Amino acid sequence: MRCARPATANDVTILSQNDFPDALPDFRSLGVMARVLVGVTFAALLAAVLRAASPDEIVDQMLGMAAVLVPALLAALAALYVAGPLLARASYPVGLTLVLALGGLVTFAAWALVALRGGEVSTAGALRAVAFALLLTGLLAGYFQLRARAFSPALAEARLQALQARIRPHFLFNSLNAVLSLVRSDPRRAESALEDLAELYRMLMADTRSLTTLAEELEVTRQYLNVEELRLGDRLRIEWRTETAPRDALVPPLLLQPLVENAVYHGIEPGIEAGTIEVAVYRQGDRVHVRLTNPYHPDHQHRQGNRMALANIRERLALHFDVEASLEQGVVGSSYEIHMVMPYRRSRA
Numbered sequence: 158m159r160c161a162r163p164a165t166a167n168d169v170t171i172l173s174q175n176d177f178p179d180a181l182p183d184f185r186s187l188g189v190m191a192r193v194l195v196g197v198t199f200a201a202l203l204a205a206v207l208r209a210a211s212p213d214e215i216v217d218q219m220l221g222m223a224a225v226l227v228p229a230l231l232a233a234l235a236a237l238y239v240a241g242p243l244l245a246r247a248s249y250p251v252g253l254t255l256v257l258a259l260g261g262l263v264t265f266a267a268w269a270l271v272a273l274r275g276g277e278v279s280t281a282g283a284l285r286a287v288a289f290a291l292l293l294t295g296l297l298a299g300y301f302q303l304r305a306r307a308f309s310p311a312l313a314e315a316r317l318q319a320l321q322a323r324i325r326p327h328f329l330f331n332s333l334n335a336v337l338s339l340v341r342s343d344p345r346r347a348e349s350a351l352e353d354l355a356e357l358y359r360m361l362m363a364d365t366r367s368l369t370t371l372a373e374e375l376e377v378t379r380q381y382l383n384v385e386e387l388r389l390g391d392r393l394r395i396e397w398r399t400e401t402a403p404r405d406a407l408v409p410p411l412l413l414q415p416l417v418e419n420a421v422y423h424g425i426e427p428g429i430e431a432g433t434i435e436v437a438v439y440r441q442g443d444r445v446h447v448r449l450t451n452p453y454h455p456d457h458q459h460r461q462g463n464r465m466a467l468a469n470i471r472e473r474l475a476l477h478f479d480v481e482a483s484l485e486q487g488v489v490g491s492s493y494e495i496h497m498v499m500p501y502r503r504s505r506a
Contacts, residue, residue, distance in 0.1 A: 179249035181256065182301040184237035186500075188479025193297060197230055200293050225286055229267035233260055257294050264290035305476065335388045350387050353380040357414075368477060368502075371438065371445070372404035378413045378436070385421050393425050394433040402438035406445050407502045409473045415466050416449050416495055424451030424493060440501060447497040453488050467495075474499065 182189045205218035236259055237244070244252045268286040272279070332354060339347035357380050386393050417434065425432045432452040439446050467486060474482040474497070481500045486493070 179302060180305065181244055181249065181252045181298070182305075183479075184234075184241045184244065186479050187481055189301070190234055191480070192301075193234065194230070196297050196300065197226065197293060200296075201226055204289070224271050225264070225268045228270070229264045229290065232267065233263045236263065253298055256298065257291055260290045260294040261287045332384050332388050339387075346387075350384055353383045357381055357384065367410070368407040369410040370404065371402060371406040371408050374408055374410065374413050375399060375402065375404070375438070377411070378417050381414050381417060382421075382434075389421070389425060392428070392431050393421065394431055396433055396435040398435065398437035398439070401440065403440040403445055403501060405503050406440070406499075408445070408499060409470075409477050412470060412473070412497075413447065413449070416470070419466050420449060420451035420493075424453065427454040428452055443501045445499045445501050447495075447499075449495045450489075450492050453491055453493040455488075470497075 184190075201219065201222050205215050205222060209215045209218050237256070240255070240259075244255060247255065265283060265287050268283055272282065332350070336347045336350050336354075339350070357377060382393075382395055386395070413436070417436065420434045424434065435448070435450040437446075437448040437450075467484065471484050474484060478499055483498045484495065486495045488494075
């Protein structure tokens with residue numbers, strides 16, 4: 158017999174505006190790299206405009222800065238990519254200090270290389286280059302932190318938690334009634350259903366800001382569907398296509414369960430006949446694909462609920478994976494299909 162783990166104080170998320178932890182961006186994300194490149198290029202252009210005595214000198218200033226900036230930037234991005242796992246484990250102050258030190262060191266090395274080739278070595282020039290690099294690194298770090306907070310302020314987090322914990326009251330009511338009907342006729346199944354229900358609600362109370370493994374996400378989705386199968390009986394059929402799923406992949410928690418809940422609500426409950434929900438998870442190269450398909454009943458759609466769930470998941474995908482993740486949905490024949498793509502990331506532990 159399995160036992161549900163009792164809830165602890167750590168399982169309950171306190172919605173506090175000051176409870177958002179500082180963290181460095183993922184330097185292995187293409188989106189982060191692209192933003193760094195755009196930010197540095199814009200800063201260099203602005204510096205060239207300010208230093209140029211006339212419009213004709215802007216190009217000359219840009220070319221002069223690029224001689225140091227381009228090799229320094231490429232070397233810094235390569236070093237940050239390699240050091241990404243180490244920086245992720247470090248505290249924010251330590252990680253930021255390391256990033257600043259790396260930026261200053263790489264910039265000085267690039268400047269020294271260019272200066273030695275040109276035969277012009279100047280201490281003042283070296284100090285200006287390093288100071289510019291430190292200032293730019295600090296500004297970019299502040300931008301990424303503000304961007305992360307923009308996705309998770311207190312109000313948005315409260316809305317997120319309310320959405321994630323929005324298993325409808327009638328689901329709990331009907332599930333408990335279904336369990337009660339089995340207490341005498343099939344006590345073992347009733348006990349298993351209560352354990353699934355308890356574990357499901359424990360997950361809904363847990364902190365949802367950290368990534369979890371795909372294996373855990375699939376398990377909580379199975380527990381939810383176990384309870385729904387008890388409630389809906391033969392009307393609900395599930396096809397799992399997860400044989401090749403990368404179970405060690407890191408994904409946002411409660412990513413799949415709300416979508417499956419919507420599939421039950423919009424695709425199974427409105428129908429008279431039995432319906433099938435297909436859950437397919439697989440890996441292609443360095444991408445994790447999740448496909449969810451359910452019957453489509455155009456006359457019984459609660460579109461507002463669909464939009465809220467999809468917007469919420471898009472927001473969390475953007476927070477964790479930036480431009481490397483995508484979510485598409487649409488009607489295909491008599492089915493409604495959702496297709497998510499995420500980068501394949503494994504635990505750094």
